[in-house]
Amino acid sequence: MLLAAFFAxxxxxxxxxxWLLFNIFERKFxxxxxxxxxxxTHILIFLMLTLFVFVIVFTVVxxxxxxxxxxxxxxxxxxxxRKIEYWIDGDAGQQRRLDALPWNGEKLRKRLLKWSxxxxxxxxxxxxxxxxxxxxxxxIALVQSSPAENWAGFFGLLAFTGVFMFxxxxxxxxxxxxxxPYGRLQGVLLDKNSIHVAYDYxxxxxxxxxxxxxxxxxxxxxxxxxxxxxxxxxxxxxxxxNGVQMxxxxxxxxxxxxxxxxxxxxxxxxxSAMPRRRGSPRxxxxxxxxG
Numbered sequence: 103m104l105l106a107a108f109f110a111x112x113x114x115x116x117x118x119x120x121w122l123l124f125n126i127f128e129r130k131f132x133x134x135x136x137x138x139x140x141x142x143t144h145i146l147i148f149l150m151l152t153l154f155v156f157v158i159v160f161t162v163v164x165x166x167x168x169x170x171x172x173x174x175x176x177x178x179x180x181x182x183x184r185k186i187e188y189w190i191d192g193d194a195g196q197q198r199r200l201d202a203l204p205w206n207g208e209k210l211r212k213r214l215l216k217w218s219x220x221x222x223x224x225x226x227x228x229x230x231x232x233x234x235x236x237x238x239x240x241x242i243a244l245v246q247s248s249p250a251e252n253w254a255g256f257f258g259l260l261a262f263t264g265v266f267m268f269x270x271x272x273x274x275x276x277x278x279x280x281x282x283p284y285g286r287l288q289g290v291l292l293d294k295n296s297i298h299v300a301y302d303y304x305x306x307x308x309x310x311x312x313x314x315x316x317x318x319x320x321x322x323x324x325x326x327x328x329x330x331x332x333x334x335x336x337x338x339x340x341x342x343x344n345g346v347q348m349x350x351x352x353x354x355x356x357x358x359x360x361x362x363x364x365x366x367x368x369x370x371x372x373x374s375a376m377p378r379r380r381g382s383p384r385x386x387x388x389x390x391x392x393g
Contacts, residue, residue, distance in 0.1 A: 104177050109226075112233035112241075124234055157284070161291040165298040169284065170353030175269070175277055180337065180353075182223060183270045190216045194334065220271055221263075228262035275338045279349055288348055299352055301326075301343045301374050309343075312367060325369050332356035332374060342374055352376075 114121035116135025123132035131138040131146065138146050160168070170176060190212055191197045203209050233241045236255075249256035269277055278285050292298065302325075309326035326343070333341045335356060338349040342356045354376065361371040 104172060104174075105181065108174065109230055112230060112238040120237055122234060123237060125236060127236065158291060161284075161288065162293060162296055164352075165292060165296050166285070166288055166350065166352045167297070169278065169282075169351035173278075173351075175282075176337075176351065176353070178227070179270060179274060183220060186219055186223075187216060190219075217271070221267060224263045224266040224270065225259075227266050228259050231262055232259060278351060279338060285348060285351075292346070297352075297376050298346055299342055299350055299354060299357065299374060299376055300346065302372070303343075306343065306373050325364070325373050327363060327367060329363055331359040331363060335359045 111122055112120065119132050119135050119137060121132075121135060123130065125131065129140050133149070157168075187197070191200055200209060200212065229241055229245070232244075232255075240255075244252055244255045244259070305324060306326035307324045309328040310323040311329075312327050332343070333339070333356075335358075336342070337353060337355065338351060340347050340349045342350065357374045357376070360374040364371045364373060
């Protein structure tokens with residue numbers, strides 16, 4: 103639904119105007135059909151301050167839910183590029199084996215196919231973003247004309263395509279960890295009542311794998327079977343068992359993976375959950391929580 107809204111946005115007209123337009127070149131902004139010019143800067147500042155306060159309040163209450171469920175970076179990475187990568191290269195294990203293989207016909211074919219599809223999607227995203235900046239009509243005219251008639255627009259599209267290709271092909275989650283300021287602000291915006299993903303330290307520790315043949319005297323172990331699936335499915339590669347971390351985007355993939363394991367070993371679910379108490383840095387946020 104969010105992808106459909108993104109690609110349909112430049113085509114939506116309200117009273118003969120684009121639904122959204124952020125033309126920084128001509129200093130013209132259209133938000134939900136209402137036009138804002140340089141003399142309306144005070145209104146734009148008020149809207150930006152309102153948005154900033156909303157982001158702060160939203161983060162304090164719900165944590166980084168936006169990052170895991172609505173951020174364009176996450177949506178395109180998880181719902182488009184990574185699914186295509188799984189379709190062509192296989193799952194994570196198959197991808198590692200493919201990377202380790204020497205260059206042969208199969209590896210070359212898969213790489214060319216994946217990069218070609220990624221390039222085509224990057225071109226499509228670049229044209230859509232350009233439409234939000236200069237309008238869909240001008241983008242269509244730019245595509246239909248020769249690059250020599252508008253070198254600035256042509257190189258702009260090339261630059262956008264290169265950026266998206268670089269981000270979604272190689273940089274990926276580093277954009278959330280290194281570039282995005284929202285991730286850096288998370289540490290100062292969350293408090294002990296914010297919703298976040300946490301590991302039940304008391305119930306899970308000491309962790310250890312299950313064994314089919316149990317000895318007569320066995321060390322008492324916690325609910326965590328130390329399968330590391332929560333780490334493998336994490337898009338940012340963190341271990342939620344180490345406590346609340348800046349890299350956590352609240353995608354809850356670790357919760358789903360852990361619940362599936364708990365069902366298989368016939369133990370209560372909820373070892374990793376979203377409590378409303380932050381707790382100490384060692385992951386004791388869900389201490390005492392059952393199920």
